[in-house]
Amino acid sequence: MSGFATTARMCGVGVALSCLMGSGAVAADLPTKAPPIPYAGVDDFWTRPYLFGDLGRTRLKEQGISLALTLGDEAVTNLSGGSRNTSANAGQLWFEAKFDMAKLAGIQGGLIGVTLVDRFGKNLNSEAGIPALQLTNEVFGRGNILRLTEFYYQQKLFDDRLVLKGGRLPVGSDFFFGQCEFINLTFCGGQPGNIQGGYIYNWPVSQWAGVVHYNFTKEWKLSVGVYDANPNYLTTSDAGVYLAPGIPRSTPASGVLVPVEVVWEPSGPLNGTWRFGGWYDSASTIDGGLPGIIAVVNGGPGVGDQNLSSTRGRYGFYESILQRLTVDGPKAQGWYTFFNTSVADHRTAYQDYQISWGVKHTGTFSFRPEDEVGFAVGTTHVNSAALTPNAGGNEVPIEAWYGWQATGWMNLKFDAQYVINPGGRGFNGAGLKTSNAVVLGIRSVVHF
Template sequence: MTSRTFGRLRAGGAPLVIIGSFLIAGTAHAYSAFAPDSPYMFGDWGGERTALEDAGVAFSFDYVGEAATILDGGYRDSHVTKYADQFAVGANVDLDKLAGIPDAEFQITMVNRNGHTANDRLSDPDATVGGSNVQEVQGRGPVTRLTQFWYRQRFFDDALAIKLGRIPFGDDFATIDSNFQNLAFGGAQPGNWGNNIYNWPISQWAAVIRTNVASDWYAQLGAFNINDSNLENDNGFDLRTSGAEGTLFPVELGYTPTLNGMEGAYKLGFYTQNVENRAYGDGPATETSDTNTGLYYVVQQQVTTRGGNPDRGLTLFSMGNANHGDTAGIDRYVSIGATYEGPFDARPQDDAGIGLAYLHVNDDVKDYVDYYNATPAGLSSPLPRQGHEYDAEIYYSFNLTHYLALRPNLQYVVNPSAVDSVDNAWVAGTTIQASF
């Protein structure tokens, strides 16, 4: 749980690598390029990077690449390998240092994604609702987007914070530390299964108000503009509000204790929105409903240390999400798992993890499929009935230097795309993570 040199914020299939610049700001060292103890591959720019951080501007240049090979099973039963990646370039500005504005910061991040996913061969292409993705970094098109563009002001010794701008849902809500490659184990799971909840790298105009009611308790409320045009590849830098359809309102209560030196996070959230969505059932796809609500939880707790070192040890986690049956494609999701930091004395910076996730397709989707398959169009080209999907993953992360990690993994998918006629699949994956 404890953040070390490598840290990673997941936004539901949307990783932002935060290696180095945000964790070691203010250091007096001038690291050379490719130095193994440097947090950046290209070093400290002869000390200029540290000087900029001391002045209030911390840059990040990060890369994540994910490969996946279908070893057996899947819809097409083909042994393909697919690769997807992401470049993220950002700057965090401490406005107190730079401009004398106390307790204020500004963040800007641009993200470029490319590549393809093995799910194109793994899942049934005719499925009404999608399942998980064996490469969480893939998605939202091969395009460059403005992912973060926000201002945050803190008040009353950090008792209150207000954040305004272009914000992904997973920046603040349902977050979890994760190094898994399968989408079902990343952060902001409501954005993967709920309607109109946009995860990284999609941002929208939003406001988040957070109050720290105690040192280890907080409550926060958000308002996120819902606009499907944000999903279009041509609108990666479009800041207009025209075409807005409504607003998403998430609320989260969090408890972040440190128990015997071991960190934990316990989060309970609810969200609602005022937008009409497709209503599933035994009728045509034109039916809609304005009932769009959901609940979620996140639990993550370190339970052991290694030699009294809180940076090493076992952490357990679980996440869950329930969505309203009228409009949800996936109405129930739950995951459990464990990670271990520093499993070997010879490699104290490495980590390993294992996880299992369950996705359930709304029964109303099955009713719709049965209705459609009885129509002339369905009789000639029927849709597959969907039920549930299981995803499992085990990984080991070789943190080769402070700026480079190689993370092989093995995944097993039961009923890919929640279609039981699709063969269960074994998938071998590898994640490359670097900070420049």
């Protein structure tokens, strides 16, 4: 384990202990709340936005350099479901740096971004024997290693109408649903990557890519991307660190992944982001040679070797709606809702669709204006053609949480999940029926 990972694990244990002492409960992908506001005012330990104080970052930001170091940790335990009741903890420590090239080099509209992510911990589904399709602690995955998640140059042109971006990028940074407020993976990050993780690589995995955004108006945007498709980006064997080589060595690229997305962003007090898009992956895959029969599917069970043939290309479609419903206070408290649907190519997808809906409210109590509550329900469907006892079934997670803004630099979410029919119909790898899963957890986010 790298030194960076060791630091992350120590921080994660400390945060988990602080959570336990405060509540008695058992405790991204991406940040669950907006980054802290620029450091200002009296340096009060409990209200300042960073645990270690400003450390000169405000002055650096004025000069064009923005730095951030954040820990996200998810500690969960299952009260039912699976083969045994146990707990698991997983998290990630990520460092972000952005360089404003207008301030640093006089290049108007230029930006360089770098993000490093170091993950640690264990997967509750594996530890407890829960045969769920989606992770019950979403932050786990893609190896307990240090990854180069972003390294890109971005250039805005023509009064910011055209935005060009290239380098090492995770597809979810520019496409799909970007929120990650919940612990169950069904409600977190890019849905297409949740059900097609074998070739759509969500954070923290990145690929060499180029992206074009064109803003027709203030509210309408078209985005197109081209991503190098190579399974070696998923490697976890490089001595705990996967920063280089930037181009995987042992296996040539299998093709390209091309997402296309139209975005409508209504402005005003009730703002929102409505995404409509699709993707195409040009790689060859194996199917069963018959409509609806699949053989190779994201690590899931297949049809064996009958009538196998090669199919060129995989595709899918999605919509993602994130909409504010009310504005209830001076700090934009109120309700917002999201609704996501992703449908994948039934010839090659083991999980061929996923739907999720949820709501969140900020400032639920007047005396806690930054605290939040959230609720979501969703479903993931197993392809009816898969040769598995779970074929045609739907996994249905329900999740609710209370978010406590404990300090200016630490946010805690007290969470409960109920997963109905884990795996689609509740069968594990041995073909035995398992009970629905009840999972309790604490998610903590600390800005250093």
